[in-house]
Amino acid sequence: MKAIIATELGRGPRGLDYRDMPDPLAKEGEIVIAVRAAGVNFADSLMLAGRYQTRQPLPFSPGLEVAGTVESVGPGVAGFAPGDRVLAIPSHGGYAEKVAVAADRAVPIPETMDFVTAAGFPVAYGTSHLGLAHRARLVPGEKLLVLGAAGGVGLTAVELGVLMGAEVIAVAKGEAKLAVARDQGAHHLIDAGVDDLKGAIMAVSGGVDVIYDPVGGALFEAGLKAANFEARALIIGFASGEVPQIAANRLLVKNVDVIGFWWGAYADKAPAIMADSFRALIDWWRAGRLRPHVSDTRPLARAAEALELVLERRSTGKVVITVDP
Numbered sequence: 001m002k003a004i005i006a007t008e009l010g011r012g013p014r015g016l017d018y019r020d021m022p023d024p025l026a027k028e029g030e031i032v033i034a035v036r037a038a039g040v041n042f043a044d045s046l047m048l049a050g051r052y053q054t055r056q057p058l059p060f061s062p063g064l065e066v067a068g069t070v071e072s073v074g075p076g077v078a079g080f081a082p083g084d085r086v087l088a089i090p091s092h093g094g095y096a097e098k099v100a101v102a103a104d105r106a107v108p109i110p111e112t113m114d115f116v117t118a119a120g121f122p123v124a125y126g127t128s129h130l131g132l133a134h135r136a137r138l139v140p141g142e143k144l145l146v147l148g149a150a151g152g153v154g155l156t157a158v159e160l161g162v163l164m165g166a167e168v169i170a171v172a173k174g175e176a177k178l179a180v181a182r183d184q185g186a187h188h189l190i191d192a193g194v195d196d197l198k199g200a201i202m203a204v205s206g207g208v209d210v211i212y213d214p215v216g217g218a219l220f221e222a223g224l225k226a227a228n229f230e231a232r233a234l235i236i237g238f239a240s241g242e243v244p245q246i247a248a249n250r251l252l253v254k255n256v257d258v259i260g261f262w263w264g265a266y267a268d269k270a271p272a273i274m275a276d277s278f279r280a281l282i283d284w285w286r287a288g289r290l291r292p293h294v295s296d297t298r299p300l301a302r303a304a305e306a307l308e309l310v311l312e313r314r315s316t317g318k319v320v321i322t323v324d325p
Contacts, residue, residue, distance in 0.1 A: 003096035004303040007059045009050040013304035013311070016048075016095075021061075024093075024100035026074030031103050033086060037119035037297075038094040039065035040306045040319040041152060042214075042239055043264075047092065053262060056092045062307075063094020064264070066101075067109065067118035068323075077103045085109050087118040087278075089126075089267055095303050097323055104271045107278045110286055117285075117292050120152075120318035125281045125290070126274065127236060127263040128156040131212065132164060134273070135261050136234045140165025142209035145201060145226070147219045148239060149186065150177035150316045155293055157212045159184040163289060169205050171197070171219065173313075180293065180316045197222035210234065217242030224250060232257045293317030299324070 003021040026032045044062040046052040070084040080086070080103055088106035093099040109118045132138040144161040148154040149170035161168040162185035170186035172178050178189040188204040190197070197219065201208065207228040213220045216238035224233060224246070233256060246258060266274040284290045295316045298306040300323050309315040 001097040002300060003061045004063075004300065005059045005061055006048055009048065009058070012045060012048055013307045016304045018301050018303075021096065024098055026072045026077075026100055028075050029077060029102055029104075030074040030100050031070050031077060031080050031086075031106060032072045032098055032100050033066060033068045033088055033106070034071045034098055034325070035066045035094065035096060035323045036068040036115035036325060037066065037323060038063045038321040039120045039123060040303075040310050040321060041065070041123050042237065042310055043123075044307055045311055053264065054091065061093045061095045063090065063092065063096070063099070063321075065089050065119060065122040066094040066099055067115040067121075071098065079103070080106065085111065087122055089122050089264075091267075095300065095321060097300070104275070105267055107275060107282070109282065113282070113285065116294055116297060116320050116322065120292055120294050120320050121281070121285075122278065123263070124152045124156045124318060125160070125292075126277055127153045128160045128212070129277050129281055130263055130266065130273070131234050131236060131261045132157065132160055132210070134277075135259050136210045136212070136232045138164055138166055138210050141167075143167045143169065143205045143207070143228070144210045144212060145169045145171065145205070145208040145223050146181075146186070146212045147171050147192075147223060148213075148215040149181040151214060151239065151313075152310070152318050153214050153236060154212070155180065155184055155317045158186050159290060161212075162186070163284070166210070167205070169201060169208065171201075177316055184291070184293065192219060198225040201226040207231075212236065214239055216240045216244050220244045224256070227254055227256050230255045230257075232259055235260050294320050296320075297322050
């Protein structure tokens with residue numbers, strides 16, 4: 001099979017090679033998927049830098065979400081058969097024509113869901129759904145601040161926040177990105193480059209109940225200053241490269257919860273919770289209540305370009321790698 005391979009850490013997309021690799025075999029509890037599309041995520045770059053929560057031995061292929069058809073089924077697997085259409089979240093290896101994945105990390109997809117949509121679905125929607133519903137306990141009528149609102153996970157947080165009955169304040173850089181957030185239903189739009197971000201947030205909301213933050217840095221600090229009493233700040237990641245240092249006295253005065261959230265941990269610690277989330281999200285998609293936004297696709301041989309789009313923030317929503325059958 002063909003695959004995108006990293007042979008050393010620290011070189012980013014430039015350190016990726018497109019080469020032949022042995023086909024994977026389905027071990028106990030695994031299925032092998034013939035990949036038709038793979039989602040691109042900021043976490044892929046962390047994996048290539050050796051800074052992801054888990055580290056893979058070299059050489060390896062990045063890629064944390066795929067869609068395709070089941071090619072083979074390993075011993076002990078029930079519920080899947082060759083030819084089934086699935087999406088899945090491998091621990092790595094998605095940038096390839098085939099990948100082996102634990103069967104409990106895969107779920108069937110409807111015949112009407114195309115592979116590009118399905119490949120961009122798990123990480124972004126899964127992160128926002130479990131983060132908002134399970135960890136941040138968002139309820140209808142609350143005010144939700146979404147930072148990085150036009151990015152892969154941020155845009156789904158806007159869409160799901162609206163669907164869950166929240167008043168959504170979207171923060172993104174520039175008119176084009178704010179327009180994407182508006183199209184997904186955001187009630188208020190704020191340019192991330194505004195001089196007084198805290199003041200802008202307060203002006204449109206009077207204070208926020210939940211902060212959804214995949215960015216970190218100065219944006220998080222401004223959002224926290226606009227928090228209401230008993231607000232919840234959901235820490236998704238640090239796309240800005242700056243990990244904020246939180247003033248504990250601010251949390252104390254307003255009784256604010258700061259909640260760490262690594263969605264990928266549920267694949268190993270609580271796969272049933274993740275699978276239930278996927279099923280709920282797919283049901284919403286089937287009912288026409290979700291509108292996934294894929295801004296760019298690139299073929300497997302040009303996967304490095306796809307990752308650069310995400311790292312340089314030249315994309316909105318999802319970027320997806322496509323694989324010819």
